[in-house]
Amino acid sequence: MQKYNDSTYAILGILTTNCRSGYEIKQFIDNSLNHFWKISYGQIYPTLKRLEEEGLATVQTLVQEGKPERKEYFLTEKGKDVLKNWLEQPLTQLPVERNEVLLKLFFGRHQTKEQSLYLLADYKQKLEKLYQTYEGIEEGISRHNTNHQDAKYWLFTLDYGKRVTEAAIAWCEATIKEL
Amino acid sequence: MQKYNDSTYAILGILTTNCRSGYEIKQFIDNSLNHFWKISYGQIYPTLKRLEEEGLATVQTLVQEGKPERKEYFLTEKGKDVLKNWLEQPLTQLPVERNEVLLKLFFGRHQTKEQSLYLLADYKQKLEKLYQTYEGIEEGISRHNTNHQDAKYWLFTLDYGKRVTEAAIAWCEATIKEL
DNA sequence: TCACCTTATATCTTTTTGATATATATTATT
DNA sequence: AATAATATATATCAAAAAGATATAAGGTGA
Numbered sequence: 001m002q003k004y005n006d007s008t009y010a011i012l013g014i015l016t017t018n019c020r021s022g023y024e025i026k027q028f029i030d031n032s033l034n035h036f037w038k039i040s041y042g043q044i045y046p047t048l049k050r051l052e053e054e055g056l057a058t059v060q061t062l063v064q065e066g067k068p069e070r071k072e073y074f075l076t077e078k079g080k081d082v083l084k085n086w087l088e089q090p091l092t093q094l095p096v097e098r099n100e101v102l103l104k105l106f107f108g109r110h111q112t113k114e115q116s117l118y119l120l121a122d123y124k125q126k127l128e129k130l131y132q133t134y135e136g137i138e139e140g141i142s143r144h145n146t147n148h149q150d151a152k153y154w155l156f157t158l159d160y161g162k163r164v165t166e167a168a169i170a171w172c173e174a175t176i177k178e179l
Numbered sequence: 180m181q182k183y184n185d186s187t188y189a190i191l192g193i194l195t196t197n198c199r200s201g202y203e204i205k206q207f208i209d210n211s212l213n214h215f216w217k218i219s220y221g222q223i224y225p226t227l228k229r230l231e232e233e234g235l236a237t238v239q240t241l242v243q244e245g246k247p248e249r250k251e252y253f254l255t256e257k258g259k260d261v262l263k264n265w266l267e268q269p270l271t272q273l274p275v276e277r278n279e280v281l282l283k284l285f286f287g288r289h290q291t292k293e294q295s296l297y298l299l300a301d302y303k304q305k306l307e308k309l310y311q312t313y314e315g316i317e318e319g320i321s322r323h324n325t326n327h328q329d330a331k332y333w334l335f336t337l338d339y340g341k342r343v344t345e346a347a348i349a350w351c352e353a354t355i356k357e358l
Numbered sequence: 359t360c361a362c363c364t365t366a367t368a369t370c371t372t373t374t375t376g377a378t379a380t381a382t383a384t385t386a387t388t
Numbered sequence: 389a390a391t392a393a394t395a396t397a398t399a400t401c402a403a404a405a406a407g408a409t410a411t412a413a414g415g416t417g418a
Contacts, residue, residue, distance in 0.1 A: 006277075006279055006282060009282070010282055013282075013285070013286040013289075016286070016289065032285075033282070033285065035276075036276055036277065036278040036281040036282065036285075037277055037278065037281070037282050038275065038277075083286070083289065084289060086283075087283055087286060087289055087290050087294065088290070088294060090297070090298065090301045091279045091280050091283070091298070091301065091302060091305070092279070093279065094305055094306070094309060095276050095277060095278040095279065095280070096217065096276070096277055097214075097215055097274050097275070097276045098185075098215065098216055098217075098274055098275055099215040099216065099274040099339075100185055100270045100271070100272065100274065101270050101274070102215040102216070102336045102339055103185060103188070103189055103192075103212070103215065103216050104265075104266055104270070105332055105335055105336060106192070106211075106212065106215075106329075106332055106333065106336050107192040107195070107262070107266060107329075107332070108331075108332040108335075109328050109329050109332060110192075110195065110262065110263060110266055111266045111267070115266065115267055118269070119269065119270070122269045122270065123270060126270070126273055127273070130273060149288050150285075150286075150287075150288050152287075153284055153285055153286070153287040153288060154285065156284055156287075156354050156357070157281045157284060157285050159350060159353070159354070160278075160281055160347070160350050160354075163346045163347070163349060163350045164343055164346050164347060164350070166346065167342045167343050167345065167346035168339070168342070168343060170342060171338060171339050171342045171343070174338070175335050175338070175339075178335070
């Protein structure tokens with residue numbers, strides 16, 4: 001069987017919700033997947049094209065008045081199978097993080113203490129804001145989508161974001177003290 | 180002043196330690212930066228070339244017998260300035276994570292409960308192994324490099340890794356229970 | 359001694375990102 | 389009312405980064 005990258009599977013998964021066009025998929029990603037999987041248009045459009053070429057999805061082109069034309073994609077049985085199959089595989093690699101703060105702190109010897117402290121305080125503040133964002137989304141889901149079939153799983157991923165962010169905030173505090 | 184990306188600054192920083200060639204830099208990254216900043220050869224070599232072209236570093240080519248020739252890079256004053264200047268700037272973006280497990284769990288509705296449980300158990304196990312790796316590196320630094328000027332900062336970044344990993348492990352446990 | 363693995367160095371291809379393009383609709387400002 | 393700015397909707401393209409492959413030598417085990 002052909003091999004696809006994880007972003008392709010993410011798009012397959014999103015097509016099981018009612019997002020059909022590249023634009024809609026991008027919206028969905030930005031709203032729901034953003035904290036653990038970002039995808040740009042430059043990936044989405046070529047991927048959709050490939051899905052169609054390889055029979056994992058079908059397209060329908062809609063000519064809309066006043067708007068650019070819109071291509072709607074629908075999963076085929078084969079597409080659903082490929083998604084299911086991927087879901088069954090255990091993960092191949094641990095998550096990768098790129099952390100600019102750690103990178104700067106790593107070379108902290110070339111900074112003054114004040115600079116390092118400022119760096120950490122600023123980071124902490126941004127993390128706290130992020131945490132609040134998570135809480136907001138969580139509340140939104142709990143309020144409006146409680147009976148959505150996917151809601152349960154969405155909340156799990158948010159909980160992950162909250163816990164990890166919380167740990168990072170605690171690290172900031174501890175490191176500020178130790179500096 | 181020219182703009183550079185963060186990997187360039189990472190390489191500038193590494194050149195302040197005694198790593199001089201592309202190969203050595205890669206080793207250093209894999210050993211010390213890996214958990215928050217991965218860089219491939221495909222970035223390192225072009226970056227070194229550019230550093231030289233723009234006067235941030237100088238090169239010396241050594242012909243070695245029995246081995247490919249080796250280019251050694253040395254930071255110039257300008258290079259040191261550019262690094263210092265970057266260290267002073269606050270962070271521009273929060274760290275980005277790509278988490279395959281969350282991606283799969285997000286589409287958990289298409290899985291059986293057993294599959295999700297297995298996914299989480301497997302993830303948890305990998306995280307625990309990672310945690311142990313951090314502890315190992317931490318011990319190594321504490322034992323051999325306590326008086327290295329950079330050691331303190333290296334330990335901070337490791338502490339971050341440990342705390343965040345710990346939080347992720349706790350999330351696995353909680354989610355397994357809730358499923 | 360041959361096959362395989364590791365070290366050391368570097369390049370090339372594919373993926374991904376980030377920026378730009380186009381066209382219309384809507385809202386805000388002078 | 390005219391103009392400007394912003395948002396929606398769609399898509400492509402150039403540049404950066406990751407991952408795979410290349411080369412050359414040395415070491416190791418059967």
